[in-house]
Amino acid sequence: MPKWPIPSNISTASFELDIGVLDHVDEEADAPDVILDVKSFDAITDSNNKLKLENLKALNLANTNFNKLSDIKALTSLKALYLHRIGINDPSVLQGICSLKNLHELDLSRNNFYGPIPMCFRNLTSLRFLDLSSNILSGNIPSALITPLVHVEYLYLSGNLFGGSFSFNSLGNHSKLQGFELGSLNNDLHVDTEDLALPPPFQLKVLYLSGCNLNNQTRRIPSFLLYQKEIILLHLSSHKLVGQIPTWLLQNNTNLELLVLKDNSFTGPFLVDDSLGINLIGLDISNNDISGQVPQNIDLSFPSLQWLNLSGNSFEANIPQSLGNLTSAESIDLSHNKFSGEVPGQIGTGCLALTILVLSYNNLHGNFPSGSTNLTSLEFLHLDNNHFSGSISHGLSRSPSLSLLDISNNSFQGKIPSWIGNFSSLEALDMSANLLESSLPDAICKLQNLKFLDLSKNQLIGPLPACSELTSLKFIHLHHNMISGPISNMLSGSFNLTILDLAYNKLSGGIPRYIGKLKELMVLLLGGNELHGHIPLHLCQLQKVTIMDLSQNKFSGPLPTCFNKISFGSGQFSTDAFVNYDPYYLHSEIVLSYPRSHFLVMKKISSEHSITFSEQEKVIFTTKSRREHYAGNILNFMSGLDLSCNQLIGAIPPEFGNLRHIRALNLSHNYLQGSIPSRFSMLNQIESLDLSYNNFSGEIPSELASLNFLSIFNVSYNNLSGRVPDTGEFANFDDSNYRGNPGLCGPLLKRSCNPFAPHPKNVGDQDIEVDGAIDVATFAWSFFASYMVIVISLVVSFLREKANMESVQLEHEKEMNWS
Known part of the structure; x- marks a missing residue:
């Protein structure tokens, strides 16, 4: 790489000057004073950390950590300054920049500047390029600030926190304007384009308006676009725009490469002229209410299309075969529509560059791919939530680069093919809610990069594979199958x-x-099996567990005293702990070169199209007497322990009172005895507490009335006695929470707790008291009646327990048959 010689009046600390990035060098200037792409910061500061090189014309500090800019105003000759992504937020730097009246190009993007744009920026009237995007700038954008910048060609203000109103009338004299970006991350900005005089004085190449309440009164596409003929990148997202996408938008701009109209309220059909033939690279009209069919000759209209996103609309009928002619297509997303019929085989044979194919949530049937394919570059395939059937197609085996395969919620049947083990890059595999049968193939063990596995709600049988190679696995769901044998x-x-x-x-x-030893485990669900023995103490090593379900098994013995070592919600975990797999970003660059300045490098404007496949984890856990689905970050706020429907004995260890962050505790349908611990009053986050169908005795601790979040409390069918608490949340409970405890009393049960309540006496009683005699016959009948009461009570208790266990078994069998 050729370098300019370093003049003697500059520190000997080296810096590089790349001639290849220079567009033009001023013939009258000393070459090293024209532009510095600094590699060593000492080259531009003196012994007092003061900026020197007063004759410097252009300075590029992008992507460095250089922060000695308090004297930036000393560089009065600067015409181009690049401070992109240097992590600075010093507002004095912005004030200093206002002194650089000769600036033509200024890039302050991707920093931490905050507050309003300084009004002194209006004095930078020589600016041609201004990029303030992706900061924390806020407040209004006064027209008095924008109006004087009549020479500006590219003005980028997106990705900030602006509010108030902005009128395109501020750009009424900007005849040189070619690129404009504006957006707000807080949805407080309101942009109006309709007060701009028509025709506008400019011809835009780039227009990016996102999340800024565009044209709230009309909610229509800006009228001035009708006069634009040179647009290359048009992005109008998240505005609730209505009406039909106008056909002239594409017809007028034959150089259009990127069109993004997502997250609006467009309706009607998407009409495109077959003879259009523009070099559109990216088209995203997702999340609208567009209906009708996809243009049948979409390949003729957009022959160069690389990514297509039509998801979240109301497209219907068959997927057009012409999609298979998009040989450059890398990503096609048709999900969340009303497509029906079979997937055209041409997609599998013609889209040779396809990396992403998303067909989720439609009414598609048949099988895909139906035959041989050439999808050798395919990495992400979503076929979920359709009506596909038959065996898993062998054609998928020709896509060895798959990272994600989701065929869930269909009617696929047969075995899981052994060639699934050849997908060495597979990170997420979801085949849940199908009709798959047979046992899990040992080939699953070859998927050493697998992070997410969901085979739940199928008809899988046999044992779990005996292997230990799934070292990357983070989430596994095999529930609601018929897998048998020990946990391998x-x-x-x-x-x-x-x-x-x-x-x-x-x-x-x-x-x-x-x-x-699985120290990262946060959710353990083993309920509804035939596991037996004591609950092992090594479960207490799972200190990060927030939800544990061991219900409906055959566990016996006492409750472990060490369960208080488990967090059950007390830990602080990452907010993305329950996200399946990482987002995937498809880099389809739309490279635009704005007219190069006299001094600085050619600037490229790129649009990065991102497709996020991060999905929320979901688990089913019974709480508040209902089977609830908990998904995503909600799991970080849910905690519970379910040991119900087992054969556990003994008393509740007092250590259970230390589970202060637990929200649901279910110990019902066991043989537990003793008293309800008063330390349960320390469970100050508990919402559901079920102790029913046990042998607990004694009183309900009055201290439990302090549990402010308790909404479900069930102690029915025990041997409890005494007064039922009736304050706090207990005032909201009724007698159904206490059934089967004849010794309980209190206003809520309409049963008096006074042992000296008066009893009416009859004449016979008085005679007995007077005579002091004992009627032998009466005594015999009384003894016999008492004996029979005891016998009947024992029989009823036995039958009740037997019926209870039979109901548990029946419930278990229903769960096993449900999928």
Whole structure:
């Protein structure tokens, strides 16, 4: 790389000057004084950290951590200054820049500048390029600030926190304007384009308006666009714009490369002239209410299309075969529409560059791919929530680069193919809610990069594979199948596991010791199986667990006293702990070169199209007597322990009172006894407490009335006695919460707690008291009646417990058959 010699009057600390990035060098200027792309900061500061090089014309500090800019005003000869992404927020720098009256180009993007744009920027009347995007700037954008900048060609203000109103009338004299970006992240900005005199004085190449309440009164596409003929990038998203997308928008701008109209309220059909033939690279009209069919010859209208997003609309009928002729297409998203019929085979054979294909949430049927394919570059395939059927197509085996495969909520049947193990890059596999059968293939163990696995709600049988190679796994869902046998070592190497859900299968045996070594585990769901033995103490090593369900098994023995070591919601976890897989960004650059300045490098404006496939984790947990679905970050705020419907004995350990962050605790349908711990009053976050169908005795602690969030409390069918609390949340409970406890009393049960309540006496009683004699016959009948009461009570107790266990078993069988 050629370099300019360093003149003697500059510090010997080296800096590089790349001639290749120079557009033009002023012939009258000493070359090194024209532009510096600084590699060593000492080259531009003196011993007092003062900026020197007063004759410097252009300075590029982009992507550095240089922050010695308090004297930026000393560089009075600067015509171009690039401070992109240097992490600065000093407002004095902005004031100093106002002194640089010769500036032609100024890039302050992707920093932390805050507050309003200084009004002194209006004095920078020589500016041709101004980029203030992606900061924390706020307040109004006064027209008095923008109006004087009549020479500006590119003005970028998006990605800030602006508010108030902005009128395009401020740009009425900007005849050189070619690029304009404006957007607000807080939706407080209101932009009006309709007061601009027509025709406008400018011809734009770039227009980006996002989230700024565009034309609130009319909610229409800006009228001035009718006069624009040179637009390359048009982005109008999140404005609730209405009406039909005008056909002239595409017909007038034959150089258009990127069109984004997503997140609006456009309706009607999407009409495109077959003979249009423009070089559109990206088209995103997602999340509107566009109806009708996709243009049948879309390949002729947009032959160069690289990514297409029509999701979230009301498109219907068949997917056009012409999509298969888009040989440059990298991403096609047709999800959340009303498409029907089969997927055209041409997509599988013609879209050779396809990386992303999303067909979710439609009415598609048949199979895909239906035959051989050439989708060798495919990385993300979403076929979920359709009506696909048949076996999993062998054509998928020709896509070895798959990172994500989602065929959930369809009617696929047969076995999981063994060639699934050849997808060495696979990170997420979702085949849930289908009709898949047979056992899990050992080939699953080859997926060493797999992070997310969901095979739930199928008809899988047999044992779990015996392997330990799933070292990247974070989430596994196998619930509602018929998997049997012991819990194998399949997950013994999955030390990153966050959710383990094996509920409602036919698993037997105990809980393996290695489960206690899965230190990142936050959700453990093993309910509805045939596991037995004592609840192992190694579960207490799972200190990050927030939800644990061991219900409807055959666990016996006492409750572990060490459960207070488990967080059950007390830990502080990442807010994205329950996100399946990382977002995927598709970099389709639209490169635009604005007219290069006299001094600085050619500036490229790129649009990065991002497709996010991060989905929320979901688990099912019974709380408040209902099966609830908890998804995404809500899981960070839910905590619970369900040990119901087992054969547990003994008393509740007092340590359970230390579970201060738990929200749901279910110990019902066991053989627990003793008293309800008064320390339960320390469960100050508890919302649901179920102790029903046990052998608890004694009184309900009055201290429990201090539990302010308790909405479900059930102690029915125990041997409790004494007065029922009737203050706090207990005032909202009724007798259904206390059934089967004849010793309980109180106003809520309409049963007096006074043992000396008067009883009416009859004449016979008085005679007995007077005579002092004992009637032998009466005594015999009384003894016999008491004996029979005891016998009947024992029989009723036995039958009640038997019926209880049968109902539990029936409920278990229903759960096993539900998928």
